[in-house]
Amino acid sequence: MSEESALVRSLRGAVAAAPEDVPLRLHLAELLLEAGQNDAAITEVAVALQHAPGDEKARELMGRAMGAPAPAPAPVQQAPAPAQQTPTVNPAAPAQEKPADARPGGFDWQAAEGEIRDVVPPRFVESPLRADGNDDPGDADAWEVDAPGTVRLADVGGMQDVKDRLEAAFLAPMRNPELRKLYGKSLRGGLLLYGPPGCGKTFIARAVAGELGASFLSVSVNDVLDMWIGNSERNMHEIFATARRQAPCVVFLDELDALGGKRSRTQHSGMRNTVNQLLTELDGIDAQANEGVFVLAATNLPWDVDLALRRPGRLDRTLLVLPPDAPAREAILRYHLKDRPIENVDLAKLAKVTDGLSGADLAHVCESAAETALLDSARTGTVRMIGMKDLLGAAKAVVPSTEAWFSSARNVAMFANEGGTYDDLLAYLKKRRKL
Structure with missing residues (x-):
């Protein structure tokens, strides 16, 4: 007995060193079974079946460990079995009388699976992916959409200039469809929030969604980019498709400089195609099918955003979010x-x-x-x-974290302010005597 225990211990060590060695694991299971340790044998065989589901020896050992009757021998001329003998499977019985998961020998594999489910958890709980890494090309509902929140602009302390501009350029036309129709005010276009990091652009976007009573869908570059060709563009389309189904909905594009960077600086064709897809989706914002979809974007580097994204009808409204007053x-x-x-x-x-x-x-x-x-x-x-x-x-x-941003923004405001895009920033820098 001591020699057998030593052998089992040695085999356990070998199996731990080579967990995918199915024959070695089955040999251990067989020794455990012979020693009367059925539960331990079941555990080892179950792991072996995960690596080799079709292994006949593993199935046979599992049957023995679970107490299944031995397979019936081929029919021969013999005397009737005594009444007390363990019954065997009748080869002549109709096929439909076998359990659904029965195998030769009469072992119920479905019952066995239920027995070991708590012993060895399943290795996989998800459906296998397709070759392109996606399980359902039409499953746009996979994107998380937050229900209409309770945050309002009143919850944003101070920053009255930002609130007034939001109200005039974005919120008032959205909330007053009759006046919008009377004055011919178009809903076409979105809003770009820019400014130094850590100044509450995301919080303001959520407050806007709260003011509109709209759902909120936050999107970053990690949500869109994919290693498979064509998937990034599809992800972008599915985001907007989800927003249309959940309308009214605010689509918040965070870090737009990464998601929609200048295509002239982008060497990778996949990234350029993603920006093209974003432009296509933005062009459809005023279409009837896109009614109730509002686009907000935020960036710390507006000068790195593709110029096409800021044309009229796209992200044509710009709002500077400065450090809190x-x-x-x-x-x-x-x-x-x-x-x-x-x-x-x-x-x-x-x-x-x-x-x-x-x-x-x-x-x-x-x-x-x-x-x-x-x-x-x-x-x-x-x-x-x-x-x-x-x-x-x-x-x-504490050293203000905004100083580095203002150092870069100063040069842009002074020497690259085409069309007055950064007039608000220029006025702030002059007021703060940072020029």
Whole structure:
């Protein structure tokens, strides 16, 4: 018995080193079966059947481990079996009397599968993909569409200029179809939000969807690009097809400079074809079939966006989203401090000293101040509140993340402002004396 146990242990080690060696695993299972360890044998055979579903020895071992009767021998002239003998399958029985999953020998494989389902989980739970990596070319409902949200423009602190421009250029015509018809205002075209990173472009897009009572479909470059030829274009089409079915729906194209970069700088034909497909979908926004589909896009690098995307009827409305103003900074700070232990915090003063910081920078200020208070409490053993000293120290240590963006944008606004595209940016830079 000890020799057999040592052999089994050795075989277990060999199987662990070569898990796909089916004959070796079956040999182990056979030894386990002979030792009366049926459950362990079932586990090993089940794994072997995953690697080699048609292996006859594996099926035979599974049958033995599950207690199936031995296969009936060929019919010969013999005396009737005693009454107490285990019955065998009658070769002369009609074929329809066999269980649906029966195999020669009378073993019910469907029942066996149910027995081992909890022992060895299935290796695959998805349908096999086609050769091009897709399982259903027409399954546009696979895209996640968020239900109409509760976020409104009133939830966006400050930034009144941005709200006013959104209302005039986008929201008022959308919400007043009668006035739109009276004044001949076209719904054709979308809205491009641009500005430094971390200033709330995505949040504003969600607020617009909330104002319209529309579903929200966020799209990034990872959702569209595919390694298979033609799939990126199809993904782009399916996104808009989904939005049309879910109308009213806001399609939000995040990082448009990556999704719709200038084709003149793109060497890969697949990327150029994807931009072409996006142009085709945008051209259909005013068609009857696309009623209720509103397109918003955001980018930190508008000068890298293909010019064709910004022609009339496409993303022809442009809105600059700058770092939050004082009321917005106060609202952001209040939001990030509301669930933290604070005392004697002057938000107005804090908003004043954080001028120029983005929303992401302000969140970092609150996080750093909380970290300082936490470490101090850990050192002293006395829990203390977060105070103005912590917040002012954190604000002083944070370098505005927008500075690098403004350094690049300054050159564009001064020397590449064709048609007044960046007049808003130029005015802001002059006001801030950044020119």
